[in-house]
Amino acid sequence: MPIRIPEQLPAQGVLLGENIFTMDSARASHQDIxxxxxxxxxxxxxxxxxxxxLLRLLSNTPxxxxxxxxxxxxxxxxxxxxxxxxxxxxxxxxxxDKKYDGLIVTGAPLAFLDYEDVKYWDTMKTILEWAQRHVQSTMYLCWAAHAAMYHFYGIxxxxxxxxxxxxxxxxxLDPYNEILRGFDPVFYAPHSRYGHIESEQYNSVAGLQVIAESDKAGAYIVASEDKRMVFVTGHPEYDPETLNDEYARDLNAGQQPAIPENYYPGDDPSQPPVVRWRSHGSLLFTNWLNYCLYQTTPFDLSQLSEKAQPKR
Structure with missing residues (x-):
């Protein structure tokens, strides 16, 4: 949420220089909620x-x-x-026919299928195009992030x-980006995927920027300049036991999965996992709701403008 401060307060210039949204009394008096x-x-x-x-993360704002x-x-x-x-x-x-402030498209367990072989790919393409006209900001998680990159940019x-x-x-990578407001310079996040797109490929697309990445996991958060598309390649929504449940599922299916990295103390699956991502996961969703939706969407959703068409 923005802070309301007196006009000409010296702090205003400092905060604006850090890309922190402030509001003077005149604007505050005309806000519609x-x-x-x-x-x-x-x-x-x-x-x-x-x-x-997802609902747990969405609920953590006023x-x-x-x-x-x-x-x-x-x-x-x-x-x-x-x-x-x-x-x-x-x-x-x-x-x-409805318009939305925000849309979240989840991941899907479709790692080894070509996109065109996914049974609902035609509908998926329709929804991706629909979101360009009907949604202020769309967050694509894991598989959906890669699928959107393929559909819009051919990557x-x-x-x-x-x-x-x-x-x-x-x-x-971009400490003044609103999506990362309040993030520590170094933070943790879970990943669970086979697919991978190099950071250089994201950054090669005009209007896209990798704003957080990992040496091991690669690009994590990628955003368009207007923040109407946000790509998250990991799973900030995961519960403490989710990676453990996936590991146990694969073992029970007769597979030989690797032990999730940096998850169990001493890499011992008999030990309870170390949880160190949930605060930043919550902060990511709070920032998305505030800066990509609340601060930018018109009060009358019928006035929502169409997103600029992605260019390959």
Missing amino acids: RPLEVGILNLMPNKIETEIQ LQINVDLIRIDDQAPKHTPQSHMDAFYHDFSAVA QRKLREDKLSGVFEHRV
């Missing part, structure tokens, strides 16, 4: 677990947020009751031989 409208396109098989993780859960097709998910989907999810066609991910799994050290 309404609930934010946020859609979640949930592509994960365990819908309920992902809902809880802003009122109306959330629509969106499904990409009518196929019964493996790990979620059909009754849950019917009760709480909107078909995309039911919200296609193809590479697949790692081994899964990148663990909690990795990251560094802030």
Whole structure:
């Protein structure tokens, strides 16, 4: 949220120089406030677990947020009751005429499929294009980040031989970027993926910038200059046990997964994981809601402008 300070206060110039949003009394008296409208396109098989993780992060602000859960097709998910989907999810066609302050597109366990082989890829492309016209800022998580880069810019991910799994050290590259407001210069975040796009590939796209990255995990947060597209290649929403559950699942399936890095004390899976990413995960979502949605979206969503078309 912005701070309201007296006009001409010396601190105002310092704060503006650090790209911190301040508001004088005249502007504050004319502010209109309404609930934010946020859609979640949930592509994960365990819908309920992902809902809880994301809603927990979205709830950590004083802003009122109306959330629509969106499904990409009518196929019964493996790990979620059909009754849950019917009760709480909107078909995309039911919200296609609506405009949103924000949209979150989750990851999906589709690492080894070419995008064109994904059964809902045509619908996915439709939604990606729809978001350019109907959403102020879209956050793409993990697989969705790579899928959006491929659709909009033709950049193809590479697949790692081994899964990148663990909690990795990251560094802030643009300390004055609002999305990273309050971040420590070095912070931690979980990753769980095979796909990889080099930082240089993101930065080669006009209007995109890698703003946080890891020596081991690569680009983590990438944002467009207007902050209407935010790509997050990891999983800031993960619960403390999520990587452990994935590791146990793969073991039970007869695979030989690597132990998630920097996660168990002494790399011993019998020990409870060390949790050191949740504060920055919460801060990332709070900053996105504030600086990419609340401060930028028109009060009347019908006045939302179309995003500049990405250029390949």
